[in-house]
Amino acid sequence: MDISRRQLAGVILAGTVVGQSAAQAPAQAPPPSADAQLEGARSERRIAAQIIARVPLPMTVEPAFQFKA
């Protein structure tokens, strides 16, 4: 998977915690602990879910995958 600052900044609508936290982080902040990293990743997942949940989705829409017999 490719990801870059431009994708992070330009693709995910309404911005993400990732972009915001990068912009707000102190210049010389120590690296976050593993627990903090994990909580950050979970937070990003939650925000992605919230962004997706804003899309109106009729009950008739099925998932976009196909199974072949």
Add this chain to the structure above:
Amino acid sequence: MAEIAPDIFFASISELNAKLRAKEFSCRELTKAFCDRIERIGPRYNALVLSLRKQAMSKAKDVDRELKRDRTRGPLQGIPYGVKDLLAVKKQPTTWGAKPYATQVFDYDAHIIERLNKVGAILIAKLSMVELAGGGDYRTAAASLTGPGLNPWDRTRWSGGSSSGPGAAVAAGLVSFAIGSETSGSILTPSAFCGLTGLRPTYGLVSRHGAMALSWTLDKLGPMCRSAEDCALVLHEIAGVDSDDPGSAGRSFNYTPQYTLRRLSEITIGYMPVDFQDGAEPSAQAAFRAAFDVIKSLGVKLKEIQLPELPYGALVGTIIAGEAGSIFEEFIRSGKVDQLADPHQIAGLKAMLDLPSTEYLRAMRVRSLVKAAFHDLFLNCDMILAPTRLGPANKVAEPLDTPGPPTKSRGGMIPGGNLAGLPAISLPCGFADGLPVAISLLGRPFYENQLIAIGNLFQKQTDWHRRRPPVEA
């Protein structure tokens, strides 16, 4: 012993094959020269994982024997190439770019390698990649077993991800072409950053059997080459049905340049005006405007379109989380995940295990809307033109999520096109800050011939794809 001139390392596939058939040099001489070069120069860009010199020279000997008897196997016969190190090569390490898999060995070749073997192409090297193709959401260029992929145009810049090695190796003339993979951008981005022509095929057109799985519904394999024509020649050989790939579309690809295009005045190319006005990074805007003018000069119709506002990036991330979380579940739970290089990637993979099934399924349902939206767009145009990336390669020393210059373009073509399973070709179109930038053409499913045809015409009018980085011998 014929001397291999430096220009040969940057020759097209057709030129190389013609010289082999004309016996200007032997396949062994060519293969040895490429092996020498990639072993010497590849480490400079962290592009080389493993040289396959011994088996390559043996195969080259076979090709020479065939050529001596005038037995030809097509344009890839005798052509040295490399593969991203997520493809299985029998009895050789396949690291997936990740320390925990550094000693992994398979007892079979990936289907795509079998196909290339059959037509006489010479696999000379396994090339570097972002660890696990970056599925855990990496944030540094150094997220790789072999270190950050360095760009041959400027080693302080990234070669792109996750097919970092293929990007650098083709650009530096270390292989004639390479096979990369794309889940969301991993062929197009390194191609754009390194000045290559890269083709992401329609989902299911090229078998992924023997490739590391990251996302069953998003993964694709495709060629990274010097030109649209070269992409076509490679795709012609690697596309096709494979019962070992459950995602196989059951289609093949025949390169038919003579029959592909109707009159150019009947081709409609959609575009978003902001992309070619002031939407991209300032340093790249002139190159994109000039490329737009070249496309316009071909005589095609251009039509303004708007990409629907859908959360493409969030959808890709959620779908990968659901699928990669399942694929790598044992790896994550075992704790081996902690050996990865990028802490953000480690956390991202762990967080995947918490994803509710409802969120994955909702993302896949919204993905249906994305597919429908692109279907509707293609009712009004034949293909869509956009910058591949909005600016040149990132600086290696900076985190990948460092805010860049502000842009008005929304992007979305890479994740959107991947969600819809659509083919795309990236074409170098100029330079920004001394680094390559590129435009992309996105098409309907199985529309590769048409994309390649317009790519060929663009590359007849421009020479950006022939530019070479300052690689010392």
